[in-house]
Amino acid sequence: GAGVSQSPRYKVAKRGQDVALRCDPISGHVSLFWYQQALGQGPEFLTYFQNEAQLDKSGLPSDRFFAERPEGSVSTLKIQRTQQEDSAVYLCASSLSRGSNQPQHFGDGTRLSIL
Amino acid sequence: AQTVTQSQPEMSVQEAETVTLSCTYDTSESNYYLFWYKQPPSRQMILVIRQEAYKQQNATENRFSVNFQKAAKSFSLKISDSQLGDTAMYFCAFMSLKAAGNKLTFGGGTRVLVKP
Numbered sequence: 705g706a707g708v709s710q711s712p713r714y715k716v717a718k719r720g721q722d723v724a725l726r727c728d729p730i731s732g733h734v735s736l737f738w739y740q741q742a743l744g745q746g747p748e749f750l751t752y753f754q755n756e757a758q759l760d761k762s763g764l765p766s767d768r769f770f771a772e773r774p775e776g777s778v779s780t781l782k783i784q785r786t787q788q789e790d791s792a793v794y795l796c797a798s799s800l801s802r803g804s805n806q807p808q809h810f811g812d813g814t815r816l817s818i819l
Numbered sequence: 820a821q822t823v824t825q826s827q828p829e830m831s832v833q834e835a836e837t838v839t840l841s842c843t844y845d846t847s848e849s850n851y852y853l854f855w856y857k858q859p860p861s862r863q864m865i866l867v868i869r870q871e872a873y874k875q876q877n878a879t880e881n882r883f884s885v886n887f888q889k890a891a892k893s894f895s896l897k898i899s900d901s902q903l904g905d906t907a908m909y910f911c912a913f914m915s916l917k918a919a920g921n922k923l924t925f926g927g928g929t930r931v932l933v934k935p
Contacts, residue, residue: 735921737922737923739923739925744928745927745928746823746825746910746912746925746926746927746928747864747910747923747925748925749922749923749924752922760922763922793862795862795864797864799921806921807866807869808866808923810863810864810865811863812861812862812863813862813863815862
């Protein structure tokens with residue numbers, strides 16, 4: 705596709721359920737990022753992949769959060785045993801390479817609501 | 820760790836007028852990038868403008884320009900000839916060139932409302 709695609713656009717889950725959020729980056733983009741955006745706040749970094757390698761997961765808030773990108777393309781962010789504080793918009797971004805002159809292209813995000 | 824602060828939660832401006840959004844940041848690094856992103860209700864973050872810290876000349880992109888004051892660690896965005904389509908959240912962001920993957924650190928955002 706022309707841009708970064710995220711699915712689902714909206715997800716509602718009950719507290720304690722597991723959820724999986726998908727990100728399709730722009731074809732050929734090496735770098736992939738996940739951010740969490742709480743209501744009324746700026747996005748916060750969660751994790752970063754270069755191809756299939758997860759090089760930085762310092763922003764993951766707990767061990768309930770897990771991300772993967774097994775073939776260096778599509779990425780999935782999984783949240784286990786969801787809690788109300790996990791409610792947020794989850795944004796995915798990709799860039800062509802690690803280079804500092806490569807802008808990050810963002811998807812429309814997945815709005816996760818935990819009841 | 821770097822921090823980015825946007826002190827104006829909301830700004831309103833009349834169509835065709837000019838509005839300036841403020842941003843300050845804290846870092847011990849000497850080389851980095853700064854960005855302004857626009858986020859309309861559709862939620863997609865759109866890059867508005869970027870500035871390389873080692874360049875003294877302020878960046879401009881059509882109606883958007885920045886005032887980069889490196890010593891003061893200030894990076895303001897000026898929107899000239901405001902249009903209704905400029906209504907959105909605006910986020911200032913910092914990119915370290917030392918971190919793996921060049922992750923972005925965002926400020927809390929400023930909501931801009933352009934009035935007809």
